[in-house]
Amino acid sequence: TQLLEQSPQFLSIQEGENLTVYCNSSSVFSSLQWYRQEPGEGPVLLVTVVTGGEVKKLKRLTFQFGDARKDSSLHITAAQPGDTGLYLCARSTAGKSTFGDGTTLTVKP
Amino acid sequence: DAGVIQSPRHEVTEMGQEVTLRCKPISGHDYLFWYRQTMMRGLELLIYFNNNVPIDDSGMPEDRFSAKMPNASFSTLKIQPSEPRDSAVYFCASSAGGGNEQFFGPGTRLTVL
Numbered sequence: 028t029q030l031l032e033q034s035p036q037f038l039s040i041q042e043g044e045n046l047t048v049y050c051n052s053s054s055v056f057s058s059l060q061w062y063r064q065e066p067g068e069g070p071v072l073l074v075t076v077v078t079g080g081e082v083k084k085l086k087r088l089t090f091q092f093g094d095a096r097k098d099s100s101l102h103i104t105a106a107q108p109g110d111t112g113l114y115l116c117a118r119s120t121a122g123k124s125t126f127g128d129g130t131t132l133t134v135k136p
Numbered sequence: 137d138a139g140v141i142q143s144p145r146h147e148v149t150e151m152g153q154e155v156t157l158r159c160k161p162i163s164g165h166d167y168l169f170w171y172r173q174t175m176m177r178g179l180e181l182l183i184y185f186n187n188n189v190p191i192d193d194s195g196m197p198e199d200r201f202s203a204k205m206p207n208a209s210f211s212t213l214k215i216q217p218s219e220p221r222d223s224a225v226y227f228c229a230s231s232a233g234g235g236n237e238q239f240f241g242p243g244t245r246l247t248v249l
Contacts, residue, residue: 060236069140069227069240070179115179122167122234123192128178 031116031127039133043105048130050116051098059099061090064113106134140241142228148247154216157244159228160209169229169238170203170213218248
């Protein structure tokens, strides 16, 4: 059973454009993590969101947790080629994480 | 500080052979996770340990897969016999106190011919 749905699956944009990717579930998260995975590497944690309605910013990245804690979004402003990678959301329960299938982002120079 | 270390980085083997993947977690971390990543199935949790004890192995695909953690600084994932459908990237990750942040190794790319 896929607990986390991410969309879009693939996204290809030009440098300087803005974009938003989404992570949705039918059940409530206690917390949600966003990871970025670059080709040939393991995922690296970007942020953890815990509170419904929470917004966190990491430079050009803005993460939002839905009020009902069932969904989250990641918005990137003025994307750069270095943002290219696989963006994964994950939920943790009792130390164990379940990952979505991810959004593969390509930013063309 | 060294991150999670995995070896080998690449492994090519023939069907039926035994494969052993190795992982050294970050010192002081008490949770260790083994994942498999494929295009078709994404990132799947295979098994995880807490204080060297296996807690949940429900993701291990079948009896051909086994994992051990003989001490806090070393874990292995073994596939015997290997099959072409086992081809994937295998990641090891560790965390402290079962917290939300997991630190991943660079992965082992396994190809079974």
